[in-house]
Amino acid sequence: MDKDNGNKDTASKSTSSSDEWGDKLAELIAWFEGNPNLPEKIEPIVMLRFLKCMAFDVKRTKSLVELNYSMRNKHPHLFMDRNMEDEMTAKGLKVSDLLILPGITPQGTKLLFFRMADLDPHTRNSVEETKIFFMMSDARFTIPDVERGAGNVEDYVLDEADIAKGDVHIVDIEGYTLRHLAYAMHVINCPSYLDRLISMMSPFLREEVRNMIKYHTGGLESLYEEVPRDMLPDEYGGKAGSIAELKARAVQSIKDKTAYLSDERYWKVASQSKSRWSWF
Structure with a gap:
């Protein structure tokens, strides 16, 4: 071939x-x-x-x-040195709700949801949150995105149709201040000043980036037009389960894959001396 x-x-x-x-x-x-x-x-x-x-x-x-x-x-501190028992990791899980919502959309995409559980800006640790995100993603990537119900995992036949075409990020910024503000795909519960802030920032963003970000300033109805409502957490009008239930599931998914996530055979390169990407 x-x-x-x-x-x-x-x-x-x-x-x-x-x-x-x-x-x-x-x-x-x-x-x-x-x-x-x-x-x-x-x-x-x-x-x-x-x-x-x-x-x-x-x-x-x-x-x-x-x-x-x-x-x-x-960058092993982000992608490889991972331990669920680490104090900073535990703190990061406590102050943020990072969820991979079950199922895929009719367009074949996966929904990811983020919000702050602790609104104190001093509790934010972007490095640790990034590390947790990749732990959760790496755990998720080992299982199909399409849920096939109960059954023996060993009997599963690999099918590319069970893999999402991409991810859609939903970020709830209720309670954010200018010290918190970042970017996402769908930004909900936006404060009243955000329209003016977006206008100020727009000249500094590339057009393709601006087009990827959608801000929902008038409630959740406009979000429901973009993603299936039933796939959202209960607190946001959906039927996917409560934030607490979904978070517990997300944390458990990492714990279930602890051996995999910490096994250097899957992540560590013995030598990169010949790698054409060595300039990164």
């Missing part, structure tokens, strides 16, 4: 048959395991996520994978 099939249109690649992407996946895993610039192991579903992200283009997938692990090894 030709690795460099970049001349095919994206649509045809994104609808690859299971035989086609299966061959590509096997090729990529073999390449990964024999590459000295990459860790020792990778879960097949994780590699499939990389492949789908790159529209099933093997060459581009290889570049993305090498960049990903090079970045991780350059």
Whole structure:
């Protein structure tokens, strides 16, 4: 099979048959395991996520994978030195509600939700929150995004259709001050001054970035037009469960994957001396 099939249109690649992407996946895993610039192991579903992200283009997938692990090894305090029992991690989990909501939207995307549980600006630790986000994401990436109900995990057959096409971020900034404000995909419960603030910031943002951010200043009805209401937490008019229930589930997902998240064979590169990404 030709690795460099970049001349095919994206649509045809994104609808690859299971035989086609299966061959590509096997090729990529073999390449990964024999590459000295990459860790020792990778879960097949994780590699499939990389492949789908790159529209099933093997060459581009290889570049993305090498960049990903090079970045991780350059910044181990964010991506590798992970311990659920760490005091700062525990504090970060306490002051923020970071949730991966169940199911996927009709558009094939996953919903991620964030809000502050403690409004004191002094409790914010962006480094720790970033670390927790990637712990939660890495745990999530090892399981399908489409929930198939009860069953034996060992009987699951890998299917690219069970993997989301992308993520939509929803951030509740109720209680935020200018000292808190950041960016997101959908920003809800916006304060009255935000319209003026957005106007001031717009000239400094690239157009593609401005178009990605949607601010909901008039309640949640406009958000419901963008994402399925039932997929939101109960507190936001949805049926996904309460914030407490969803957070407990999210924390448990990390705990369940503790061995995986701390296993250096999945993350650590022995040597990057030959890596073309060494300048990062």
